[in-house]
Amino acid sequence: xxxxxxxxxxxxxxxxxxxxxxxxxxxxxxxxxxxxxxxxxxxxxxxxxxxxxxxxxxxxxxxxxxxxxxxxxxxxxxxxxxxxxxxxxxxxxxxxxxxxxxxxxxxxxxxxxxxxxxxxxxxxxxxxxxxxxxxxxxxxxxxxxxxxxxxxxxxxxxxxxxxxxxxxxxxxxxxxxxxxxxxxxxxxxxxxxxxxxxxxxxxxxxxxxxxxxxxxxxxxxxxxxxxxxxxxxxxxxxxxxxxxxxxxxxxxxxxxxxxxxxxxxxxxxxxxxxxxxxxxxxxxxxxxxxxxxxxxxxxxxxxxxxxxxxxxxxxxxxxxxxxxxxxxxxxxxxxxxxxxxxxxxxxxxxxxx
Amino acid sequence: xxxxxxxxxxxxxxxxxxxxxxxxxxxxxxxxxxxxxxxxxxxxxxxxxxxxxxxxxxxxxxxxxxxxxxxxxxxxxxxxxxxxxxxxxxxxxxxxxxxxxxxxxxxxxxxxxxxxxxxxxxxxxxxxxxxxxxxxxxxxxxxxxxxxxxxxxxxxxxxxxxxxxxxxxxxxxxxxxxxxxxxxxxxxxxxxxxxxxxxxxxxxxxxxxxxxxxxxxxxxxxxxxxxxxxxxxxxxxxxxxxxxxxxxxxxxxxxxxxxxxxxxxxxxxxxxxxxxxxxxxxxxxxxxxxxxxxxxxxxxxxxxxxxxxxxxxxxxxxxxxxxxxxxxxxxxxxxxxxxxxxxxxxxxxxxxx
Ligand SMILES: CC(C)[C@H](C(=O)O)[C@@H](O)C(=O)O
Ligand SMILES: CC(C)[C@H](C(=O)O)[C@@H](O)C(=O)O
Numbered sequence: 001x002x003x004x005x006x007x008x009x010x011x012x013x014x015x016x017x018x019x020x021x022x023x024x025x026x027x028x029x030x031x032x033x034x035x036x037x038x039x040x041x042x043x044x045x046x047x048x049x050x051x052x053x054x055x056x057x058x059x060x061x062x063x064x065x066x067x068x069x070x071x072x073x074x075x076x077x078x079x080x081x082x083x084x085x086x087x088x089x090x091x092x093x094x095x096x097x098x099x100x101x102x103x104x105x106x107x108x109x110x111x112x113x114x115x116x117x118x119x120x121x122x123x124x125x126x127x128x129x130x131x132x133x134x135x136x137x138x139x140x141x142x143x144x145x146x147x148x149x150x151x152x153x154x155x156x157x158x159x160x161x162x163x164x165x166x167x168x169x170x171x172x173x174x175x176x177x178x179x180x181x182x183x184x185x186x187x188x189x190x191x192x193x194x195x196x197x198x199x200x201x202x203x204x205x206x207x208x209x210x211x212x213x214x215x216x217x218x219x220x221x222x223x224x225x226x227x228x229x230x231x232x233x234x235x236x237x238x239x240x241x242x243x244x245x246x247x248x249x250x251x252x253x254x255x256x257x258x259x260x261x262x263x264x265x266x267x268x269x270x271x272x273x274x275x276x277x278x279x280x281x282x283x284x285x286x287x288x289x290x291x292x293x294x295x296x297x298x299x300x301x302x303x304x305x306x307x308x309x310x311x312x313x314x315x316x317x318x319x320x321x322x323x324x325x326x327x328x329x330x331x332x333x334x335x336x337x338x339x340x341x342x343x344x345x346x347x348x349x350x351x352x353x
Numbered sequence: 354x355x356x357x358x359x360x361x362x363x364x365x366x367x368x369x370x371x372x373x374x375x376x377x378x379x380x381x382x383x384x385x386x387x388x389x390x391x392x393x394x395x396x397x398x399x400x401x402x403x404x405x406x407x408x409x410x411x412x413x414x415x416x417x418x419x420x421x422x423x424x425x426x427x428x429x430x431x432x433x434x435x436x437x438x439x440x441x442x443x444x445x446x447x448x449x450x451x452x453x454x455x456x457x458x459x460x461x462x463x464x465x466x467x468x469x470x471x472x473x474x475x476x477x478x479x480x481x482x483x484x485x486x487x488x489x490x491x492x493x494x495x496x497x498x499x500x501x502x503x504x505x506x507x508x509x510x511x512x513x514x515x516x517x518x519x520x521x522x523x524x525x526x527x528x529x530x531x532x533x534x535x536x537x538x539x540x541x542x543x544x545x546x547x548x549x550x551x552x553x554x555x556x557x558x559x560x561x562x563x564x565x566x567x568x569x570x571x572x573x574x575x576x577x578x579x580x581x582x583x584x585x586x587x588x589x590x591x592x593x594x595x596x597x598x599x600x601x602x603x604x605x606x607x608x609x610x611x612x613x614x615x616x617x618x619x620x621x622x623x624x625x626x627x628x629x630x631x632x633x634x635x636x637x638x639x640x641x642x643x644x645x646x647x648x649x650x651x652x653x654x655x656x657x658x659x660x661x662x663x664x665x666x667x668x669x670x671x672x673x674x675x676x677x678x679x680x681x682x683x684x685x686x687x688x689x690x691x692x693x694x695x696x697x698x699x700x701x702x703x704x705x706x
Binding site: 047076085088090094121122125141142144147148149150152154156157158159160161162163175190191192193196197198219220221223224226227228229241242244245246247249251252257334338349 | 508
């Protein structure tokens with residue numbers, strides 16, 4: 001029997017609760033499809049700092065690099081906000097991404113038909129939305145040097161090199177080939193030098209994908225178009241900070257940030273995680289929505305482990321649960337038949353899967 | 354009779370058409386309230402480049418600095434996109450803002466009751482939205498040095514000094530005092546050094562406004578909250594690029610980007626302009642919505658010239674026209690009784706004003 005080694009990073013806030021449900025569902029499909037999962041739990045974020053004094057212990061990196069994939073919950077919380085920057089949970093996460101080399105963050109925004117009324121946008125605007133944000137994850141202003149705060153002045157550098165743009169552009173075009181064959185590259189080339197290079201480089205890469213149609217959009221306009229007419233998009237290709245902003249915005253199309261998974265890939269080992277944060281305000285109450293994390297586990301099965309049937313099964317089980325009217329608190333107002341807790345939702349999906 | 358000197362910058366694309374309608378309405382209220390307007394037309398953007406070889410001729414700066422206010426349409430268009438950066442229309446606009454010293458860009462997002470169905474968001478989500486984005490306009494990554502593109506590498510610098518943050522924070526708090534007494538400062542302090550300084554500086558300034566409640570939000574979350582529950586916001590205070598993105602996003606709450614005005618202030622002379630662009634694709638067809646520009650003229654009367662009654666009159670006339678069902682093409686599907694052209698809309702509003 002095939003066994004997969006998964007590095008499990010529960011993190012902070014609701015992280016542990018939602019990861020537990022994803023594990024429950026993974027184990028259910030593993031049994032059905034005759035493979036097994038071996039989890040090794042490692043620490044990151046505030047909970048790692050509390051135990052080791054470091055938000056990213058070296059062991060976490062080692063275990064992750066030796067696993068088949070990483071399943072990750074969420075990190076952060078006010079409790080650690082006043083630590084020096086390099087001790088903060090977020091610094092651990094950024095270093096983790098960099099150490100693993102996962103340069104491509106894939107953030108699908110999909111609207112479940114069952115929840116078409118849950119969005120703050122009109123149902124006719126969001127019904128059928130199925131787009132993918134491809135965000136560059138280990139460059140740009142998140143990592144650019146020089147940076148600092150000296151006296152009265154503080155600064156960061158938004159920097160990209162051509163090879164960085166080339167590789168993320170290839171990722172986006174390849175994904176578009178499997179989807180609607182459209183890439184919209186988002187930048188601010190009318191103002192930023194770095195965006196002008198980005199745009200020209202994306203144009204060059206596009207020549208290798210003659211079947212894919214490429215368009216460009218300024219980031220301010222993209223923020224607008226995502227709400228005005230989200231169905232115009234297939235793949236959105238963009239840099240680190242613009243991708244951070246636009247993918248969070250896009251997540252609202254689906255009605256709850258508790259629904260959407262993400263994958264950070266591009267290196268040997270990928271990281272699979274919900275796009276939402278650690279939500280310390282609702283941690284430990286059993287009300288968090290585990291679906292985004294369960295969907296991330298499904299992405300992991302599909303993209304890291306090649307267990308497509310098991311992944312299909314999970315995706316269908318999520319839809320089934322939503323169709324039957326099971327809802328966690330975030331979605332209680334939308335066609336709910338039965339309100340359920342975090343672990344009840346995990347049970348239901350594991351059961352259907 | 355009092356006479357005001359207005360520098361008139363029509364710009365490119367639909368700029369001339371929409372400015373003509375604002376002038377029509379200004380002249381109508383001037384006659385009613387017994388003042389007069391003297392306009393001096395100067396060039397900026399692509400049309401300035403075509404005539405003078407420079408997107409911002411010195412004369413434009415001189416005339417603007419000697420006027421009582423600047424009324425501006427829009428600039429830009431594909432025609433000029435391949436010029437060297439410093440010749441492009443956008444460079445003219447950025448230099449213009451810098452030369453005038455207008456560091457505060459005020460972008461209200463208001464939803465007209467008459468158009469509550471025009472937004473892609475649900476009416477119950479947008480009805481009553483009334484927020485103001487206060488965007489820093491002459492600093493940040495738009496102007497930061499060093500910047501450039503050398504070989505394989507391109508970069509820009511997001512930089513703020515403390516005095517720059519102090520002055521824009523004061524602007525936001527003062528505006529909040531006249532409104533709902535809430536400021537939400539938007540940054541990315543969990544990642545950026547410049548944002549950490551921004552946040553701490555805003556905290557310090559806040560102490561001088563004990564009546565105003567201050568909150569902080571990360572920019573990714575703000576992009577989400579603006580759609581999830583826009584009514585939570587009163588004043589949003591943010592830097593140049595985040596403000597560019599968020600104010601465009603917020604404009605969609607109103608249903609059409611053709612509705613919203615803006616003011617760029619903070620120096621002796623202010624610039625009043627619609628938040629939308631030059632829309633070259635619809636230029637010259639008489640279908641552009643002039644309301645954003647007419648509302649900008651109203652802001653100019655109120656904030657630059659102190660003609661509050663005339664401004665009230667224009668605001669009421671806009672509402673009246675919308676209530677009566679007059680619509681330009683962008684809003685033709687929303688409770689329209691009569692479709693009208695750009696100049697017909699100008700006539701109707703001038704008539705009601
Ligand atoms: C927690 C934070 C550093 C992170 C980011 O900005 O990348 C988060 O917002 C995300 O998008 O994963
Ligand atoms: C045209 C462009 C340079 C400008 C900006 O980014 O500031 C525009 O988007 C705006 O918001 O006024």
